[in-house]
Amino acid sequence: MPRFSVIVPVHKVQAYLHDCLRSVLTQDFTDFELIAVDDRSPDACGAILDEAAAQDDRVRALHLAENVGLGRARNVGMRHAEGDYLLFLDSDDTLAPGSLRAIADRLAATDDPAVLVYDYARLFWTGATARNQRSELLATPPGEPEVFRLVDRPDLLNLLMVVWNKVYRRDFVEREGFTFPPGLYEDTPWTYPVLMTAETVATLDRVCVLYRQRRRGSILNTTSWDHFDVFDQYDRVFAFVDSRPALGRWRPLLFRRMLDHLAAIYAAPGRLPPGSRAEFARRTGAHHRRHHTVAAGPPTGFRPRVRSMLLRLGACRAFNLVHAVRRGRRRIATLAQAVRRTLRGAALHGYYLLQRCLPVDQRLAVFAAYWHRGYACNPAALEEAVRRLAPHIRTAWITTPRYAHTLPAGVQRLQPGSAAYWAALARARYLVNNVNFTDRLRKRPEQVHLQTHHGTPLKHMGLDLQDHPAAARGMDFERLLRRVDRWDHSLSANRHSTLTWERVYPSTYTTLEYGYPRNDIFQRATAEDVLRIRDALGIEPGITALLYAPTHRDYQRVFTPRLDLARLAHALGPGFVLLVRAHYFHPDGLRGPYDDGRIIDVSAHPRVEELCLASDALLTDYSSIMFDYANLDRPIVLHADDWEPYRAARGVYLDITAAPPGPVTRTEDELIELFSGDAWRDAESARLRAAFRARFCPYDDGRAAERVVRRVFLGEPEETLPRVVPPSERRPAPAPDECLAQATATAASLL
Template identity: 50%
Template sequence: MPRFSVIVPVFKVQGFLGECLDSVLGQSYTDFEVIAVDDRSPDGCGAILDEYAERDPRVRVLHLPENVGLGRARNAGMPYATGDYLFFLDSDDTLTPGALRAIADRLAETRDAGGPDGPDVLVFDYARTYWWGGTRRNALARVLSEAAEGTFTAAERPEILELLMVVWNKVYRRDYVTARGLVFPPGYYEDTPWTFPALLSAGRIAVLDRICLNYRQRRQGNILSTTSRKHFDIHDQYERVFAYVDAHPELARWRPYLHRKMGEHCLDILAKPDRLPASAKGEFFRRTAELFREHRTEEPVPADLRVLQGGYARYRARQRTAALGDTLGRRGGQARAAVAGRVKKGWFRAHALRPLDPELALYSAFSHRGVLGDPAAIHRAARELAPHILGVWVVRADQAEHLPPDIEYVLPDSLAYHRLAARAGYFVNNVSWPGTLVKRPGSVHIHTHQGTPLKYKGADLLHKPGARFGMDVPQLLRRADRWDYSLVANRHSELVWDRAFPCHFTSVRTGSPRNDVLVGARPGDGAAFRSRHGIPGDHTVVLYAPTRRDHIRGGHTDRFDLARFAEDLGAGHTLVVRLHPSLAEGPARGLGLAELHRRGVLVDATDEAHVEEVMLASDVLVSDYSALMFDYANLDRPIVVHADDWGALTAARGAYVDLTADAPGHVTRSYRELAALFASGGWRDAESARLRAGFRERFCEFEDGQAARRVVRTLMLGEPDVPVSIPAPAAGELDALTTT
């Protein structure tokens, strides 16, 4: 019998049905069957299902003689299921790549811990995908990550019940469903009387902290998001939940919880302006209040539900009072913000009348994310070489607690920030300062950038409308007008910045300060990272660092199966993955990376604050088009470029260097080529070394391990260490930069 029976009820989804079925049939894990139930759909869904069944023997189609609704269509499919686990997939949603493999692996893992039959229910994560292209991960994903180990019951982890009460973010052991007699009732909130009994009765629940399903948020057509009296169905469904509890005395302890949950759920429906017709709201409130009284327990009524003990008029008065309070609060907040803005501007102007302080430097990095990158390296050097210059960091409030105790800092847009910004003699940043900052004559702005540019930047993006979506290029250049010095690690960067930012700054051939630790790397420098992540000292560490893709919605897509790559590398190897920083807080890691890290398949280093430490701990870099390779070349360690979509990237974003022609190492264009390169050992052969030598000569030209000290001595202390003005580029040299 198959591992999974995927039951797909189908009604009026002909535009989405193919995508749904393809997402299942295209899974790398193939031990499943699909039972598609045509709920008498009036469009072309029936014919589409028949076409799929004809092409793929794993698909079985049931054509119902009449429309019965979502829940009973699922019921119709269950008798035909032969799989160990039931997976109820709505026909407009899709599975993410590798989802079934991840679920199967997690079931096997928890079966060993929980018994021969495995868990009764496994709960996985999902992401909402919107019709306009946005993606948002489940807001309560932390519940899954915090409960990731072993199996449990709802009583042991009641927070599992706070997740969305739907059927499709779980798989259910078929024998458990049969034994408990679980079926779907008719109605529009049919998931409620299925999910509560399934979770409350389960002897073993497991979780998978991975996004396995894309929950489509349709622009129209979702009954639960439309104005209708059909929302009255929620009352009948909770009656069924209470009836189930009454029939199972062992669940009696859950009555107070369900009583509260029912009140909250119904009031939430009532509070939404677009759910119920205005003429039906009073009736809905009264029916809710009746149900609330009928099932009341001896537990005290929570304060936010006491409104159900009064009449509808009292409820309406309370809602109007709350709405008025919200309006007044917003207006008051706007007024306070306006006053605060004027105070801050006045504070800045007042301090701007005082002389600049040549012994004060203001630092920031990556939009105030902490003491990081090139500015951090310069700050360390300034403490040694120029201790009389006070260095103060601008850091976001959520990052301040992570700072070392000896770091002085201010919060962005605070009065202290405006006071220091008005008088600081030096400003050091790898991102342009906010547009509100007024540059005073005599202040010195040092812009470090974020490495050597590969993809188009600044004014060059004017020719790439897709890549500059949401970016105000003129504003970007106005901010760059404040730069006095632009630090460069090579002649290539010097020319690119002059072209991409046509502003009045001086390029300084200092090298990249943050790369000083790479240039001077010694054996054992990465030992702390290896120890922290349990990597054996004799392992070959393969660092995979993919870039962000502007031509893909959300910026990320897995180019190959990370688990397979980790396995193919073989014994004695550890795969370390570091996503682009802009993807750290999005859904990208939830698509499998976090789960693989938890299982010890690989190491997720995305959250590591200091990327230099990650590079030092590795033996080889695999990247697509990340600028990290220019920094990594300073280590003189092998680099592999995985360029499977080079044409798409250059068409969408543009590139200054043709990495397929001027590569720092071997180039692969498919996973088969990548795996073969590592299997053969060719990633570190003589040709790799030859290519790397040429790449280092071109892009590590000014890197000598003294960049941070050179910046301090030259630009802050005025010592004639290196020239701060450079000759103009030769005629035609700028135009030669654009290779694609």
């Protein structure tokens, strides 16, 4: 019995069917069957399914003698299903890489609920993607149970009521006798009853389905009398509620959802055929009167009451007028807001152009990092070095009030978009960033733009993202290259980075192979610094601190660790503590309380370098932090449970699992077993780390910032810069256990 039965109804989708099947068959979780139902498709779909079945024994191709429609084709698939769970996928959509693994893990973690709801993203024909706008409903509120009934979280009914954003336990479906009716809106009488009936529901806050938005040919956007099918489907929903008196509580909410749905179809341009709108309005009024009589009271609020009255009366013209007035008011408000923004932007742009007419300020340097997310990374290390080595240069930092506390005392803060911000961009001699400045910046010939980057590239970047549209997220590559053309210098930490940056960001800048300034602290920090940071984080002496720093997944909206942190912390025991650092795309860090002191969310800590110093080892997946952490010569463990789908979805330059900086685990059990012994810090681990450090850390000797300041800000020639200290001669900050031993010895000597 497989874990999943993936049911795919197929009709006239030959251009998309290969992608759909491939997205399932290449999942890293393989315990499934794929049941594809050829709904008498007149094109090559049947042959494509037969070919797939011949090549992979997990595929079963069923061919129907006549076209029965999407819902009844799914019913055929269900009759042949043998899996624990049913998963429905439309044949022009695709599963995101790693989705089945994520779903299986979530089911296991929530004790196999009857229904698991997950997220989707719209995939447009241009290649752009957009996540479900109500995805926040899938996040479990802090303190709330992971498994619940619909009555506990009724807002889930505000999600798109489709069948393919959920998996269903097969025995639950069979016991309740759920099947799909015929018709265009067949998902409606399935999803509402299933959610209302399920005794256990869970959610997975992860994009698992890419919902294709066709340029032409979408059934629901086709002009047709078939849209009148929606009335029959809501009759079926209310009939189901009538058959189960305990579900009567849902009538008011179902009634309002029905009104929203009917109004949306009526208002959507191009759905209803010419001459049919009056009939649709009449049927809407009849449905309103039929089902409102048993609803618990009228809608609340003035607008819903007016809409309800008009729909009840079938007042077609009045409804159109009200709808037009509302739409007009929204457009006027939007236009007014846009005018205000335009006028303010024009005034500031004029001020910027005026400032450009003034001389460049040779003593001003402007810094920023991570899209204005505070004082961090290479720009922060350089700003400190400029104040120390070139005190005649004034520095200013661009960030928002949220991150103002990260700035050192005396450093001027520039509010993004303010007049002072534009004046600084217009006149500063030096512009330093680890990402890019605004597109409206027009660098003057006298200005010097230093691009520091923010990591050694493992995943595809720049022009290489042209082959990965989901990861590129609509990136305009011509605009990207115009930004690159502003760079005068590109900072590199190793030859791999140099070769990558110069290829994916092609322009005439000068590459500076000086190392990363942010890593200088690893060679300069003392034992006292390490113990001070640990004490500030609340790490008790003698405790082994693991810094868990996973990378970002392009399909995630919020930070969702791939590890069960509570289980891992429990398995490691009281001698360990987990320092959990979310990617900078997720500044809010972990959701949910962790109050036992063994899991510390350090996502908001302003300096990741300090977290590295405080930790005894690094646990990561594919984050570039591993290239920096290697400078400390402390253990590194890679947890690569989704390496294949990650590599396929994003594209990578290196097979990090073939030449890793330390042990590699593929499952959570393997990871726990690794830390139960000494393999994570044994001689083989040290050998891997040394080879990795030699390859990727040739210049990180503690003087990278000094080399950059002397070369770029002070204009010193290359040959006078500090020589690079070979890795064998470096002495990084001592590990925490060494620091504790030194402190103990020092204290004993004073007695």
